[in-house]
Amino acid sequence: MNAVLEPVERYRALVDAAAPLLPGAHLDWLVAQRTEALEHFVQTGFPSRKQEAWRYTGLERVLEESWAPQAESVGTLKEADLARFRLSEDACVRLLFVNGRWMPELSSAATEVPVGVQVGGLRAALEEQPEQLVHRLGLAARSRQSSFTALNTALLDDGAWLQVSANTRLEAPIEILYLTVGQERTAIHPRNLLVLEEGAQATVIEHYASLDATPCFTNSLSEVLLGAGARLEHARLQDESAGARHMGNVFIEQGERSYYRGISVNLGGLWSRCEYHNRLQHTGARCDLDGLYVAGDRRLSDVHLEIEHGVPGCDSRQRFKGIVLGRGRAVFDGLIRVQPDAQKTDAHLSNDNLLLSRDAEVDTKPQLEIYADDVKCSHGTTVGQLEPAQVFYLRSRGIAAGVARRMLCLGFATEVLQDCSVTGFTERVQRRLQEHLEDTVVTLNGKEE
Amino acid sequence: MLKVTDLQVTVDDQPILKGLDLQVGRGEIHAIMGPNGSGKSSFAHVLAGREGYTVTGGEVLFDGEDLLALDVEQRARKGMFLALQYPVELPGVSTMVFLRESLNAVRAERGEPALDAASFIKLLREKARLVELNPELLKRAVNTGFSGGEKKRSEILQMALLEPKLAVLDETDSGLDIDALRIVADGVNALRSPDRSMILVTHYQRLLDYIEPDFVHVLSGGRIVRTGDKSLALELERRGYAWLDEGEAAA
Ligand SMILES: Nc1ncnc2c1ncn2[C@@H]1O[C@H](COP(=O)(O)OP(=O)(O)O)[C@@H](O)[C@H]1O
Numbered sequence: 001m002n003a004v005l006e007p008v009e010r011y012r013a014l015v016d017a018a019a020p021l022l023p024g025a026h027l028d029w030l031v032a033q034r035t036e037a038l039e040h041f042v043q044t045g046f047p048s049r050k051q052e053a054w055r056y057t058g059l060e061r062v063l064e065e066s067w068a069p070q071a072e073s074v075g076t077l078k079e080a081d082l083a084r085f086r087l088s089e090d091a092c093v094r095l096l097f098v099n100g101r102w103m104p105e106l107s108s109a110a111t112e113v114p115v116g117v118q119v120g121g122l123r124a125a126l127e128e129q130p131e132q133l134v135h136r137l138g139l140a141a142r143s144r145q146s147s148f149t150a151l152n153t154a155l156l157d158d159g160a161w162l163q164v165s166a167n168t169r170l171e172a173p174i175e176i177l178y179l180t181v182g183q184e185r186t187a188i189h190p191r192n193l194l195v196l197e198e199g200a201q202a203t204v205i206e207h208y209a210s211l212d213a214t215p216c217f218t219n220s221l222s223e224v225l226l227g228a229g230a231r232l233e234h235a236r237l238q239d240e241s242a243g244a245r246h247m248g249n250v251f252i253e254q255g256e257r258s259y260y261r262g263i264s265v266n267l268g269g270l271w272s273r274c275e276y277h278n279r280l281q282h283t284g285a286r287c288d289l290d291g292l293y294v295a296g297d298r299r300l301s302d303v304h305l306e307i308e309h310g311v312p313g314c315d316s317r318q319r320f321k322g323i324v325l326g327r328g329r330a331v332f333d334g335l336i337r338v339q340p341d342a343q344k345t346d347a348h349l350s351n352d353n354l355l356l357s358r359d360a361e362v363d364t365k366p367q368l369e370i371y372a373d374d375v376k377c378s379h380g381t382t383v384g385q386l387e388p389a390q391v392f393y394l395r396s397r398g399i400a401a402g403v404a405r406r407m408l409c410l411g412f413a414t415e416v417l418q419d420c421s422v423t424g425f426t427e428r429v430q431r432r433l434q435e436h437l438e439d440t441v442v443t444l445n446g447k448e449e
Numbered sequence: 450m451l452k453v454t455d456l457q458v459t460v461d462d463q464p465i466l467k468g469l470d471l472q473v474g475r476g477e478i479h480a481i482m483g484p485n486g487s488g489k490s491s492f493a494h495v496l497a498g499r500e501g502y503t504v505t506g507g508e509v510l511f512d513g514e515d516l517l518a519l520d521v522e523q524r525a526r527k528g529m530f531l532a533l534q535y536p537v538e539l540p541g542v543s544t545m546v547f548l549r550e551s552l553n554a555v556r557a558e559r560g561e562p563a564l565d566a567a568s569f570i571k572l573l574r575e576k577a578r579l580v581e582l583n584p585e586l587l588k589r590a591v592n593t594g595f596s597g598g599e600k601k602r603s604e605i606l607q608m609a610l611l612e613p614k615l616a617v618l619d620e621t622d623s624g625l626d627i628d629a630l631r632i633v634a635d636g637v638n639a640l641r642s643p644d645r646s647m648i649l650v651t652h653y654q655r656l657l658d659y660i661e662p663d664f665v666h667v668l669s670g671g672r673i674v675r676t677g678d679k680s681l682a683l684e685l686e687r688r689g690y691a692w693l694d695e696g697e698a699a700a
């Protein structure tokens with residue numbers, strides 16, 4: 001019991017110390033959210049494996065370290081340091097966050113921002129135009145979802161804020177880069193708020209990366225609010241260093257006939273978990289979510305999806321693929337819930353896993369909970385290894401065995417990446433995956449050659 | 450080019466090839482025919498180095514070198530090519546990347562420099578014309594969603610690109626309609642050269658109307674039981690394989 005309580009005390013002290021520095025102390029609505037979240041956190045503590053949602057995911061690696069709050073001084077970063085993290089050549093806006101803090105001087109200037117779009121740091125927005133945030137911030141996020149979401153709210157400080165006004169259509173992507181730079185073992189809790197009003201369209205890339213190998217703990221939470229008929233293409237890439245711990249939550253609220261198209265790639269981190277929560281409460285909404293996770297040797301990668309159809313006539317499609325290397329471990333828990341009123345729901349979930357060694361492990365649990373009778377729903381899951389016939393085919397054309405295996409792994413991943421229309425994203429992920437695979441001996445059916 | 454002596458192979462301890470002898474000279478075309486299950490594909494796979502086949506006896510020399518001592522990819526780089534009876538689909542693997550990787554691996558072995566993207570594409574288009582393969586297919590993943598005939602043509606395209614010394618075509622004619630058969634045969638004929646030997650594994654005599662072999666062998670019960678010229682193929686067509694068994698029994 002103490003083992004679980006002790007970190008709670010530690011975090012509580014951390015929140016108390018941080019509180020005076022947090023923005024918006026004069027905003028009652030925000031203070032109320034923070035207070036409630038902290039109370040919830042203190043009462044419930046960190047989850048244990050007895051809770052179904054955490055059964056396969058121990059928290060030891062997150063809780064073993066004493067993570068310092070974000071360091072204010074991060075030294076000097078130059079444009080040149082950032083160039084290698086660029087994903088999309090045609091981004092119309094670039095936002096940079098270093099250890100959770102917005103860096104306006106290294107981000108696109110406000111003057112470059114298209115008409116009808118407000119974009120920048122959440123902290124600045126809370127200080128300068130809280131009236132824009134009051135009925136939006138915290139609307140989609142459920143602080144009580146877990147101790148991590150509660151902590152994110154209790155420590156709500158900075159992150160990306162995007163507001164696209166009605167019927168404004170952004171063609172080029174907005175690229176947000178979250179860099180951790182370690183001097184300390186830093187913990188950051190970015191909160192992002194992406195609001196697309198009626199009929200608005202945008203593409204947003206969230207890219208989490210590390211400048212160096214110092215372990216850090218990122219506990220991010222993104223809130224997505226889509227008005228009626230809005231369309232968002234949302235790409236999320238977690239590519240932090242090998243020692244990173246990463247908890248990411250995405251909460252989505254969709255208006256009528258809105259379209260959310262997500263791609264979620266989890267490559268980095270020693271311990272990584274990514275959750276998507278979407279409650280479809282307005283007719284005609286559609287959610288397509290593709291994902292890829294790679295659990296390297298001795299790493300954990302965990303994906304949780306909760307898609308709830310609450311009204312008739314919504315479509316959702318989730319397609320995730322995982323590659324597990326060495327002694328890596330992956331967890332996939334995907335839930336589609338169809339409430340009694342949600343007739344004519346069309347919901348599909350698939351999860352395919354490629355285990356590249358005998359010691360690789362995956363726990364996959366796709367679930368359909370259906371309480372309506374006139375629906376089209378399906379789920380499917382596979383766990384397999386590289387096909388010897390495929391490896392042979394490539395080798396019989398002169399391609400070295402190791403290269404052949406990497407090509408097949410990339411091909412496996414490419415199937416979920418190829419539909420992503422965000423320029424530069426697929427290529428980036430393919431290149432990074434290739435690097436991961438080159439670092440690891442990819443064995444065939446567990447046999448080293 | 451190829452000298453197979455008393456080759457014995459088992460799969461899961463079951464004998465499949467039981468003393469196979471075969472000699473293929475430079476530039477020669479040999480047809481291997483035989484009933485279903487006689488071991489034709491097994492023989493082709495053993496030559497290419499497919500795992501799962503255990504060689505329990507005999508020897509295979511390729512250009513004077515011990516073929517069985519080489520890895521699968523080394524055999525391919527030294528000029529052995531197997532067109533599969535059932536070409537494999539590789540979902541998500543770009544055909545262009547695959548073909549270029551393959552060609553450059555083989556070129557490296559021959560001491561030739563890697564082709565840059567532009568020259569590669571030029572060469573590829575030229576070869577695709579040879580087998581009348583729609584270049585749009587090259588933008589897809591390897592063999593993925595290809596029809597049976599397209600897969601076979603894609604195999605011949607790969608052969609045309611890699612310019613092997615010995616090509617083994619395993620039932621490349623099966624499942625093809627008459628037009629596709631002609632296209633594949635034209636492709637193969639265009640690749641005939643005094644330096645290139647071929648082994649055509651086939652079930653039917655049909656293919657041999659288009660590609661004239663120098664020798665025809667009958668594989669039955671894991672051994673070559675009869676060798677002749679192309680008239681042997683016609684005789685098999687007329688009399689069936691049962692006739693051979695009688696011959697065997699009588700011998
Ligand atoms: N991978 C394998 N595993 C088990 N049996 C096999 C395998 N490959 C071939 N065989 C067996 O070997 C024999 C020859 O098969 P095959 O070489 O495919 O003949 P063919 O190509 O002449 O029709 C058959 O009895 C077949 O069942």
Ligand SMILES: [Mg+2]
Nearest residue numbers: 489490534620
């Ligand atoms: Mg066969």
